[in-house]
Amino acid sequence: MSSCAILSSTIRMEGASVADFSWTARSPLEHALVAGTHGARGVEAGVSLTEIRNFDLIQVMARRGQGAELGKAAKARFGVAVPDAPKAVQTSDATLIWSGPDQFFVLSKGGKHAMQTLAPALSGSLSDQSHARALISISGAKARAMLAKLSSIDLHSDAFPVGAAAATSMDHTSVTLWRGGDRPDGQAVFNLLVFATFAESLWHTMLDSAAEYGVATGHSAELA
Amino acid sequence: MRIVCPFCGERELGEFTYLGDAKPVRPEAGASEDEVFDYVYLRDNVAGQTSEYWYHGGGCRAWLKLTRNTLTHEISSVEPAAGVGARQAVK
Ligand SMILES: [Zn+2]
Numbered sequence: 094m095s096s097c098a099i100l101s102s103t104i105r106m107e108g109a110s111v112a113d114f115s116w117t118a119r120s121p122l123e124h125a126l127v128a129g130t131h132g133a134r135g136v137e138a139g140v141s142l143t144e145i146r147n148f149d150l151i152q153v154m155a156r157r158g159q160g161a162e163l164g165k166a167a168k169a170r171f172g173v174a175v176p177d178a179p180k181a182v183q184t185s186d187a188t189l190i191w192s193g194p195d196q197f198f199v200l201s202k203g204g205k206h207a208m209q210t211l212a213p214a215l216s217g218s219l220s221d222q223s224h225a226r227a228l229i230s231i232s233g234a235k236a237r238a239m240l241a242k243l244s245s246i247d248l249h250s251d252a253f254p255v256g257a258a259a260a261t262s263m264d265h266t267s268v269t270l271w272r273g274g275d276r277p278d279g280q281a282v283f284n285l286l287v288f289a290t291f292a293e294s295l296w297h298t299m300l301d302s303a304a305e306y307g308v309a310t311g312h313s314a315e316l317a
Numbered sequence: 318m319r320i321v322c323p324f325c326g327e328r329e330l331g332e333f334t335y336l337g338d339a340k341p342v343r344p345e346a347g348a349s350e351d352e353v354f355d356y357v358y359l360r361d362n363v364a365g366q367t368s369e370y371w372y373h374g375g376g377c378r379a380w381l382k383l384t385r386n387t388l389t390h391e392i393s394s395v396e397p398a399a400g401v402g403a404r405q406a407v408k
Binding site for chain 1: 324325326328329331332374375376377378379397399
């Protein structure tokens with residue numbers, strides 16, 4: 094759903110409209126994110142923090158004992174096997190991210206794999222998380238050094254290569270972390286999904302952790 | 318202490334929550350009051366091997382069943398707990 098989309102709803106009762114309301118979907122980081130450079134001055138920013146906005150995110154979970162059926166349906170839909178281990182798999186127009194046994198996220202843009210289109214294609218339990226998470230992309234020469242302050246996971250390339258994923262905690266907050274494709278300059282990109290209501294807190298924590306390296310912050314509508 | 322989640326790999330203790338002793342088994346319907354009292358309230362304070370339920374809430378959110386030595390904190394086995402409760406219920 095677009096961040097500037099107007100969502101509206103009408104509650105009908107006995108044929109008459111009793112409530113009309115509309116609201117604007119906004120980023121959970123709207124206030125916390127101040128685009129620009131922060132922290133150490135006079136150096137090239139060692140860390141880039143970019144919030145990705147306007148994405149579709151669907152959590153898919155197999156019903157008990159039906160993991161194989163879901164895997165089959167998902168393969169037919171996406172053309173690739175869904176991850177059955179902590180990994181992120183790139184398809185032509187979506188990223189499938191493992192989030193636990195017999196469950197995964199479908200991350201995409203432009204409604205191609207939104208709830209309405211995905212639900213009829215997949216068995217299992219689907220839940221729209223598009224507005225429930227913030228997506229933050231972390232890169233830069235000091236990205237690992239910054240993340241090492243917050244994560245107990247080994248993010249060295251040997252242990253956490255492109256396509257590796259983890260359901261883990263950072264700063265006592267549950268996150269889904271995965272390594273996207275490297276930047277054109279070869280630097281690693283770490284993508285992070287965090288509950289919307291925890292996003293601001295984690296954002297500030299990452300800003301503080303990155304301050305000594307210099308941080309460049311911004312937002313983008315492009316999935317990394 | 319670290320726990321090797323069968324789904325996520327080795328993780329720090331902070332990602333897990335202890336649920337409790339995995340040994341007590343729900344008594345059959347019609348069991349005596351003493352048996353039910355034992356199941357609900359009484360726990361062994363073992364110095365040695367215990368079996369325990371843990372929850373990987375800070376990770377994959379799976380329930381796990383561990384065998385742990387309370388003297389050394391050595392964890393000798395970790396398995397998914399999924400289905401254990403269901404099997405007991407239909408017995
Ligand atoms: Zn786990």
